[in-house]
Amino acid sequence: MTKADEDIMMDYDSEIMDNFTNLTDDYNYTNLIPLAEQIPMLVNLTNRGPPIEFALPLLGYAMPALLVVTIIANTFVVVVLAQRHMRTPTNIVLLGMAVCDMMTLLIPSPWFFYIYTLGNYATVLGPSSTCYAYNSMNEVIPNAFHTASVWLTLVLAGQRYFYVCHPTTAVTWCTVPRVLRTVCWVGFIAFAHQLPRFLDTVFIDVRFKWQGEVHYGCQMLVAEWVTQIFTAKAYFIAYYAFKVIFVNIGPCTVLVVLNILLFRALKRAQEKRAKLLKENRKSECKKLRDSNCTTMMLIVVVTVFLAVEIPLAVTIVLHVLINAFKVQLVSYYVLNITLLFTNFFLMLSYPVNFAIYCGMSKQFRKTFKDLFIMGTFVNKTQGSSRYSLVNGPRTVTNETIL
Template sequence: MAATDKDWVDYFGDFNSTKLSVDTENDFDNAKTNFNYYDNQTGYPGYSNFSSDDFCQSNHSHFYLNVTCEFPINYAEPMYGYIAPFLLATTTVANTLIVVVLSRRHMRTPTNVVLMAMALCDMFTMLFPAPWLFYMYTFGNHYKPLSPVRACQAWNYMNEVIPAMFHTASIWLTLALAVQRYIYVCHAPVARTWCTMPNVMKCLVYIGVAAFLHQLPRFFDRRYVPQITVWRGHFEEVCRIEMAPWVQAISLDAYFISYYGFRVLFVHLIPCTSLVVLNVLLFRAMRTAQINRQRLFKENRKSECRKLRDSNCTTLMLIVVVTVFLMVEIPVAVVTILHIISSTIVEILDYYIANILILITNFFILVSYPINFAIYCGMSRQFRETFKELFIRGAVTSRKNGGSSRYSLVNGPRTCTNETVL
């Protein structure tokens, strides 16, 4: 194994180097005659007498799928086992309400469609790994070997691959939202032809397909082989993790550098940098509009003044949404970039600390998911009105002569593009 391959192994586990002497059912039967279930089998890699820390620090810690060793358990158990269930319930309720409100007929605008897609992606990012997080951390089964093979595959798909796919889509949707708002604010004439509902729907499909293709190799890059080992004094079937032959053929270096290089560039670096730039441009445009609004107010042009105020509310709301996104995504991008540097150029990363950082940054991403609902309620008048109409008895608002039907979610007058413009 190449020196740089070892760095990937430190991060993802040595999937191939460790073998047991018990490989088949026959060997399993034979092994029963050679080992007592309760003997100290120091020459046999059963690790039944190891503590969790001893085992995870040993060279055999990645022999089979062991959730205890994936993240520091002292951090993972309280975050994913005790706090995450409440976040899941909050996110599911909040994002379901967002989808219900935004799917109303009078709420269907290009911006609202993107916001609804973001809510769905964020919700699915939490829903897929939730059963496994409950089983492993809430119910305290993280230390047990996971089997059979199908369960190990399901753990990998539902806890890593599929959530990464939805989260990638959410990142690109956030970028699409910011670009769309920038066009509305700074290039209003172009918005009438570019930011139409059919174009937005096509964009959503393209983003979904791209996110799926980006994660497609992860469905096939490893395989789980049933293996018999000694666990806590008795023989137990576990899942031995092996990289797929096609990955070994191109080397771990080539595969992981390609995958994470693409991810750093197109999922973290470019989107986050673009969002920072767009946020600055939108803030500057909002400040300029505010100055114009003050001038119009002095000239007693109240109608135009109101339009600028509503449009500024729109821009400010989306700036807040993007800012919350950047606060939790930039740390993930930094850790991933440091990992790439440590694995390919110079070793600068302690992977125990890196795993803690990844755990914490991922956790704060989960914390950010329910926040958008609060932002919409606090900064969008029509969202509040529609929510009250749907869920609060007696809170029926009129949509006549200046009622809420004249306003989109983003608090602005409708135009021919069904959206707000300056």
């Protein structure tokens, strides 16, 4: 090829590149990027959450204060009940409940703060790793802790029923080691039943146009294994059916029955105590009074639990009927508002147990005062002998301490 031919070829290549550049300049590749409304299941925080006019004051403004109160109150409960002389089967369950309640609120609280307090409720979430974190911290992990709290409340009421109505059985089965194992198993099963929820959703990074600008976010899809083994509808119906039966309606029904039985047993015990008072049997009378106080306190704890759990259970049942079976009993908008308020009242109840313990338990009050107010708490050796007559052997139940 001659020099002239090379010059001609270079001019030709240059002309082609200029034409290609002009072509790409004329053609806007952003036309290939879909609009936000064209992407199904885009993780839009406004669409995924409750109506913002109700969510903002509750979750954005009231929630931070509620979180602080809950952490302080439940930390006090944990510290007091963890003391060696307070280590009884009932107190172990109450301690587990306090931890679960606190974590149910603490885990999603960064997202409440980011979305509502900081005003990011209109944001499309991304990248995909952030969406995974949001899904886990806002839905899956809090549900696991809440499930554990529900089941521990069931253990608490059942255990107290055996103490009052079947004391010989309680001595055998309601010991500290057995109750510790039960609490651990409850936590394990509660998280195991939520394990598929970590894996049933996939988030992928997407680009979309919104208000004329290109944005990045993530799209939520059902995991492939769900559609291969089941269908998405069958899988979620099975999950929510389990949740309704074993986490919501079932435990609430059993707790109502146990609470009624405990209240009847308490009335009989009060009549027995009145009889002992007439017979001047002061020692037995005092022991029965302490037992009655504990029973009454636990009845109040369970009653507060039921007062917030039953409305939540009914709301979840309606939610399942509307989504899974298209039974339009109420509008979805009203249901979302109801779900928001029932969840908020549930979280509002978390620090209440601390007030119940302080108001109804002399021993809890005294230990709290010694630890945090007077600073006169005895050392371990003194504490062990000081409370040994009250507690009895460490592996055997005794319920007069709280």
